Amino acid sequence: MSNDVVILGLGYVGLPLAQEAIKAGLTVLGYDVNAKVVDSLNAGRSHVDDLSDADIAQMLAGGFRATTDETEIASAKTAVICVPTPLSADGGPDLGAVDSATRAVARNLRPGMVVILESTTYPGTTDEYVRPILEAGGLTAGTDFHLAFSPERIDPGNKQYGPHNTPKVVGGHTEACTEAAAAFYGRFVATVVRTKGTREAETAKLLENTYRHINIALVNEMAKFCHHLGIDLWDVIKAASSKPFGFQAFYPGPGVGGHCIPIDPNYLSHNVRAKLGYPFRFVELAQEINATMPAYVARRAQNILNDAGKAINGASVLLLGVTYKPNIADKRESPATPLARALAGLGAKLSFHDPYVQHWDVPGVDAIRVDDLETAVAQADLVILVQKHQQYDADHLASIAQRFFDTRGATSGDDAVRL
Template identity: 75%
Template sequence: MSVDLAIVGLGYVGLPLAQQAARSGLSVLGFDVNQNVVDGLNSGASHIDDLSGADIAEMLASGFRATTAEADLATASTVVICVPTPLSADGGPDLGPVRSATATIARNLQPGMLVVLESTTYPGTTDEIVRPMLEAGGLEVGKDIHLAFSPERVDPGNPVYGIKNTPKVVGGSTPDCTERAAAFYGRFVDTVVTAVGTREAETAKLLENTYRHINIALVNEMARFCHELGIDLWDVIKLAKTKPFGFQAFYPGPGVGGHCIPIDPNYLSHNVRARLGYPFRFVELAQEINATMPAYVAHRAQNILNADGLATKGASVLLLGVTYKPDIADQRESPAVDLAKSLLELGAEVSFHDPHVARWHAEGQTMDRVESLDDAVANADLVMLVQHHKAYDVDALATSAKRFFDTRGVTTAPQAHRL
């Protein structure tokens, strides 16, 4: 039986895509090499924050199924690659998963099929790596099959923007490929924006996240000197954002996390160095600033303890919130890990609380999770708000703590220290 869409990679990108396509009436097949993921989905269990068991049940009722059988891909009109692209040792993207997914598709490629890469990568990947692998079997892109790149824009935990109402950028290897891909996404996405080609679509995703990376670095650096100068940066940002044009608010924090901001700009920087032989200085400076924030925050914590005559060595430090963004369980690239590492190196006794995380590992060890939040806050030498989950009454926690360090600028309690 043929299907409208097969998705290779059923994680934070692929599964929401499958959900929206299925909701819009498309027949959807999910492919993943992880048998546990496939078995879980087919039994109605979700493994990502954005989709619940009820969401998976709805998808199954609409005909969705997951498989590890690659031959099933041959039944699809469109195949979308949604596999991860982690950083490699040299700072560029590890394209191993993309190559593996493409090879799997190539073995099952059929005339007329549309293949779309959604995995974030450096400019040129679609046409220089994916295309030759697909054409090796004799089918020509733009004539026998179609190929395009469409950057994923999933924002885990966002209650307003999802697959359907976030504009979809599409760039094909040929104009016909672009047209075919745009028509496909137009079946379940409200707005489709076409690019000149695959490289422009690939670079657009990198520009989006590089823009955020650089502006976060700007306010992180300002946080350092504003603290030294006795300036309330949070008030500065509040004032600046009253301007209705020409300014967008970004906020400092203990570092950057997630699957995009700490990683994607490096793809572009690595590509510029490798191809052109010179640095992308904005990105490299931003990376330097953002990467050192956890150590800076740990140093600030040390100063707070020292001001009250307490050594960091042996001090009990409680971290509140260890995920990379609020109100989700996703811990990918969370700065809390590096923060804990810096505190442990200073000799602190670190524990954590997070309503979304039952077990947390940092510096090669399982960290102690406190069960009673109120008792732990009252007893800790220093409480640090690392992630602002809605479940936390921050002002109440700051009032009951011996010392409270707010790295997110949300407290109004006068005794709290803020980044």
Template identity: 65%
Template sequence: MDNKVVVIGQGYVGLPLALEATLAGLTVTGLDLNRGTVDGLNSGKSHVDDVSDGDIERMLEAGYKAATDPSVISGADTVVICVPTPLGEASKPDLSAVIGATKSIARYMMPGTLVVLESTTYPGTTDDLIRPLLETDGLLVDRDFHLAFSPERIDPGNPTYGLKNTPKVVGGVTPASTARALEFYQSVVDVVVPVRGAREAETAKLLENTYRHINIALVNEMSRFCHELGIDLWDVIDAASTKPFGFQAFYPGPGVGGHCIPIDPNYLSYEVKRKLGVPFRFVELAEEVNGAMPKYVVERLQDALNDQSKAMKGATVLLLGVTYKKNIADQRESPAIPVGELLKAKGATISFHDPKIQTWKLGNAEYERESELEQAVMDADAVILLQNHESYDVDALASKASLFFDTRGATKSEKAIRL
């Protein structure tokens, strides 16, 4: 039984895992290089939407602790890597944090340790990168340690599915490593799904998000055509959704955000091009379509202002919802950033409101949230709904606005313009 667990990285992936492992009765240490994060956790403060301060207090009472010193890996039965894997220059995966974490594990792990990578990456990383780093100094997988990959499936803000009740895919670099990882995760989550190996587990995560990326691009492209043809795409999607098979609804928007959709498909595209020398055309086309949506939103707003005999230059534009997803504070890769930058480049004066964000950074500028939402809506020349947080009464706000552009299809009011 894996009683002592170290989770490397205490962000949106690592902290929920540390929570569930602690609640399952395991002794958990959260390892993070950010001193502020560690101090906050040890004082009972959470920085992640889906983990409350109360959850942290329960974890601390059950023996959880956060640390910055990698020597805490010594003595751990299981070490799970949950560090960021952003894209670097030319969309090349940046695995520096993963490599750093693995080197720390190799230095401190004891014989028999289970090492699991959860950070999203390209197929083959666990076998071809992590394994050699751990097999330095004559160590061998299955004899001295076990190694597996288990993709994170965290959906921030999801009120129904969390880490515990979302099936967990697990694939080891050997059958014995798969079995060992299966045993660990079965003690933490409700359902564990073993697959043939680490490469299959790595690719499963990339397929999930590539599927979403491509289908979002499809409806984003359709939104442009339907607008020109005078067709209400939102009504079309509602109608198509009545089919009980063969259709899953996806919705257009101002762009894609978060760590998964804008980032993960590029890992798959990168590896296909690197190993096979051919482009992954679906991914590249989806990236082109989704990446163009902020510009399209600004162009639509400019057309709407022109219809009211107003210029974009000098117009006051209020952005509603600047996080990448509704009802959370996460701003990673939010389409609000390119929308805001494009509006500024065209001479608009922008302001923002978001119930989850007090201060919003856009380039070198910082904006404070509008304190009086309704007054800000009435004062603005145009309002763009970028994220439909549940606290917004969008139809009431649209009725007060001179121009209300709804990029989320949330309004029923005839006064609003929908994407």
């Protein structure tokens, strides 16, 4: 075997993992079914926010290479599956990419290999779904090869925590599998946390994101009634945050987005319904609340214009920031998309500005990108801060806008209406 690891799936999860392994001196092969991605990486071009072209060049200089040839998987001591698991039509995870990647590994499985699934999914996937595929060729997990689950914890745009200093949770099919996977990650991750098995590791990821999902829903619900009661929720959160124990601040917003918070808790809810026959009511209620926020923001926007004697039908509305989180270009599941649909449905004429996004396509909605930020802010009937990118001086923009709706608590003065 000529490679320490092959990483299947070279996106937001797999590529940073490959970079960290390269830094530690491991020989790393990247595998992806997308030939454009592979060719781009081999040419030194990055397609993810957290890695620059210079980062890819350093990886290539360190021996990294990407391929679409699955037979090369057999050259690796460890195979890590980092493919996406979007929601399927029934609300559970779509395991199509996991199935494809697992079968590619199975066709090239060698005795002694360590196979690790990182893709977020429901508890039991590693043991009940992945293991039978791998064992179909005659090798047995825990005896002939090692099998484990280790949830990805990549937080795009986070400058403080990356693959090296974010603790790595690992749970194996057997105790020996856990130790084999832990030994692999221990070569380039500072802290490895072992669980009792694969199900515990799978559920740990779902608990992390369900915790955030539910608490975001709590403050979103509070934002609605605080508005009606004339209470400044942002000031309330600031005051509550002064308590040095027993409280963690969460903040309201126009909705939740990204590849984790709006999706992962549904895996757990779906699994509970499918296997136990009853709903996971906390998760489903949180999903209901968070999913209503774009429509709620649109209604608030309509009311702001009404208070000024203007109809939203025909009004010019400028959206600032259309990505799902600040300071990155990732638009996956961004709340700006359903917000734009809601505003367009009310007759608003939409435009947008985002320093990270040149093209934004919302089917059925015409939203023109503006380049001159200050002129566009001054001319719009209503400006809505949807994402608080570091390039936006929210107080200044609010001061020059006719009307400014701050959904992120980024303003401090009286020039803006805050969520």
